[in-house]
Amino acid sequence: xxxxxxxxxxxxxxxxxxxxxxxQIRTLLVEGVLPPGADLPSVRRLATDLGVHFATVADAYRxxxxxxxxxxxxxxxxxxxxxxxxxxxxxxDELFRRRLRQLVAEARSQGVSAKKIASELDSLAKxxxx
Amino acid sequence: MNRAWPAIFPIAxxxxxxxxxxxxxxxxxxFGVTVAxxxxxxxxxxxxxxxxxxxxxxxxxxxxxxxxxxxxxxxPWAFPAAMTLELAGALTAFAHARRQTLPHAVSxxxxxxxxxxxxxxxxxxxxxxxxxxFAILGATALYLYLNWSRIAERxxxxxxxxxxxxxxxxxxxxxxxxxxxxxxxHCGLMLLIxxxxxxxxxRGRVAANAAASAQFRRVxxxxxxxxxxxxxxxxxxxxxxxxxxxxxxxxxxxILIALGLLALAIPFVWRLIRIGRTTGxxxxxTPDQCWKLGIFYFNPADAAxxxxxxxxxxxxxxxxxxxxxxxxxLILLFSLVPxxxxxx
Numbered sequence: 001x002x003x004x005x006x007x008x009x010x011x012x013x014x015x016x017x018x019x020x021x022x023x024q025i026r027t028l029l030v031e032g033v034l035p036p037g038a039d040l041p042s043v044r045r046l047a048t049d050l051g052v053h054f055a056t057v058a059d060a061y062r063x064x065x066x067x068x069x070x071x072x073x074x075x076x077x078x079x080x081x082x083x084x085x086x087x088x089x090x091x092x093d094e095l096f097r098r099r100l101r102q103l104v105a106e107a108r109s110q111g112v113s114a115k116k117i118a119s120e121l122d123s124l125a126k127x128x129x130x
Numbered sequence: 131m132n133r134a135w136p137a138i139f140p141i142a143x144x145x146x147x148x149x150x151x152x153x154x155x156x157x158x159x160x161f162g163v164t165v166a167x168x169x170x171x172x173x174x175x176x177x178x179x180x181x182x183x184x185x186x187x188x189x190x191x192x193x194x195x196x197x198x199x200x201x202x203x204x205x206p207w208a209f210p211a212a213m214t215l216e217l218a219g220a221l222t223a224f225a226h227a228r229r230q231t232l233p234h235a236v237s238x239x240x241x242x243x244x245x246x247x248x249x250x251x252x253x254x255x256x257x258x259x260x261x262x263x264f265a266i267l268g269a270t271a272l273y274l275y276l277n278w279s280r281i282a283e284r285x286x287x288x289x290x291x292x293x294x295x296x297x298x299x300x301x302x303x304x305x306x307x308x309x310x311x312x313x314x315x316h317c318g319l320m321l322l323i324x325x326x327x328x329x330x331x332x333r334g335r336v337a338a339n340a341a342a343s344a345q346f347r348r349v350x351x352x353x354x355x356x357x358x359x360x361x362x363x364x365x366x367x368x369x370x371x372x373x374x375x376x377x378x379x380x381x382x383x384x385i386l387i388a389l390g391l392l393a394l395a396i397p398f399v400w401r402l403i404r405i406g407r408t409t410g411x412x413x414x415x416t417p418d419q420c421w422k423l424g425i426f427y428f429n430p431a432d433a434a435x436x437x438x439x440x441x442x443x444x445x446x447x448x449x450x451x452x453x454x455x456x457x458x459x460l461i462l463l464f465s466l467v468p469x470x471x472x473x474x
Contacts, residue, residue, distance in 0.1 A: 005246035008337065012240035028246070039248045047433035049244035049332050051415050054433050077248055 004033050009050055017052055021060035029069050029080065030128045036082035040070065043078075139388065141197060141212055145190035148220045149183055152227075154402070154443050156339070156409040161224065162424030162440040163231045164238040164413045174234065182227040189219035221425070224441060228424040238413030243337040253324050254352045263317045263362035267310050270366040274306055277373055281306060285372035306372065313365030317358045319464040324354045326457060327445055330435035335415025342409045343438070346402060350444060353398040360394055402443045414438055420450075 007024040009017050028034045040061075041049070047057040061078050064070045070078045088096075107117055152161060160170050161178065169175055193212035253259055274281065278301075286295030287309065299305035331347060334340030364387065416437055420429035427437050430450040435457065439446045447454045 006243055006337070007246060008241055008243045010241050025246070034246065040246055041244075041248055044330075044433060045248075046244055046246075048330055048435075049335065050242045051332060051335050051429075051432045051434060052242075053431050057433075 004028075009052075017050075018056045018060045018063070021046075021050075021057060022063045025060070025064060026067075026069065029064075029083075034080050036080050038080045040078040040080065138194060138198065141193050141209075141216065142190065144213070144216045144220075145186045148186045148216075151442055152179055152182060154399075154406060155440070156406050156414055156438075158409075158413060159440055160234075161228045161231045162421055163228060163235045164418050165231065165234055166236045169234055175231070178227045178230045181230075182223050185223035185226075186220055189216050189223075224425070225423055235418055238416075238418060239336060241337070242335045242415055243340065244335070245333065245340075251328055253321070253328065254348070254355050259355045259359075260321055263358050264314060266359075266362045266366050267313050267317070270369050271307060271310050274310075274369060274373065278306075281372045287368070301372075306369070309365045309369045313362055313369075315464045316361055316365075319461060320354055320358045320361065322457075322460065324351055324358075327351060327354075327436045330453070331437065331445060332415060332434050336410075336413060338410035339414070342405050346405045346438065349398060349401050349405065353395075353402075356394055356398070360390065364390075399443060406443075414440070416440075 005028060007021065007028075009020045009024075011017065013020065015023075025034070025040070034040070040046070043054055043057045043061060047054045050057070061070060061072050065072050065078070068083045069081060071081050072078045104117055108114070157170075158164060158167060160175055161182075165175070193216045196215070197208050197212045281301050283301050284298055285301075285305075286297065287299045287305070288297035289295050299308070327347065327350065332343065333347070334343035336343075414437070416427065416429065416432070420427055420432070421440060422428050425439075425441060425446070427446055427448050428450045429448055432448055432450070435448055435451050435454050436445040437448060438444075447457070
């Protein structure tokens, strides 16, 4: 069952589970692995597969729906919507810079070279078309 | 022949199953506890298993003695007492073995995985697999209706373990059609459980075991559908007995039923054991602390209603889920069908 649409959560991680779900599904959406029109599992199905409460998955789906990625309706699977990337405002730019700074610092502290970080960032940014 | 002798078969079969049951497990789980890889081959684990097996066979010896040496008049209570002794004793021995294993427990992997694919899922065999058992029961009901005059005024509806009839009925619609209605209710219940497993059990939480979990789930559902067919055929045969004569097969029916059950169960059980052996480490995606006495799963934070058993083969229910109790209510309702039929 190892396909490209697999998500993984870590119950012991400091990041809340609903946030982990949002981050991973968003990545798959941005990368185009989940194209517009694709159905996602129902809240119950995904919660059952991950072994978490419905509310956790429902919250994650709601967040993605608020971001304009998903259409959710009661009793049905969530569906991926076509979404145009909004123009990034100053607040979004600032948030991105802060999070990236923390991530780069963590990578550098673990010995990842600056060149490697730059090339990874470049390839990721070009590979994702929201 | 002492009526007790045929009863020795189920009494001896039960400890044989319990003898092997601790080995019918996922890798990395020992007596319902998540343990480190390699622990199960160590002397401590083997010693726990050895003591569990000694307890099981001592109980079996006691149960056989109670049944075989009891007077024939005592048989109606001696047989259930022996079976209860074996079951309750086995559960106690399991609880003891689990307590001895708990100090060696390790934390199961906190990492869970799930696929975002929405694959259509259905019971094995599709619509026909669901329809055929009811068609068998329906056709039997029609045959009985068309041959009403051939049905004996009084006929047996239940047989003891030695093949002797022990319950009788008359040529009334309740007497003739009750086994078929019971069959339909039981088939419906088993299919409902199958649909429940399909919709409310995880497809695979631990990435390393996802393929094995999916295969396990598929084989369990195949077993369930096969059991529904077997149940429909058995109750259709029981319903036809009044037309075919009082004892068309002599004392053979219980033996034939037992052999039929074994023939049905053994290939599936064997496949399920083999699947369990292919699982990797990382646990089964359920926390150890949510397994009460190692048998009852109680996890309010888990949306699943059915999860794989840690002791034995198959699925058990998540007692912390409200829908589980709704399911339990439905099962109770189905089990009340014979009582309701008696008052109609």
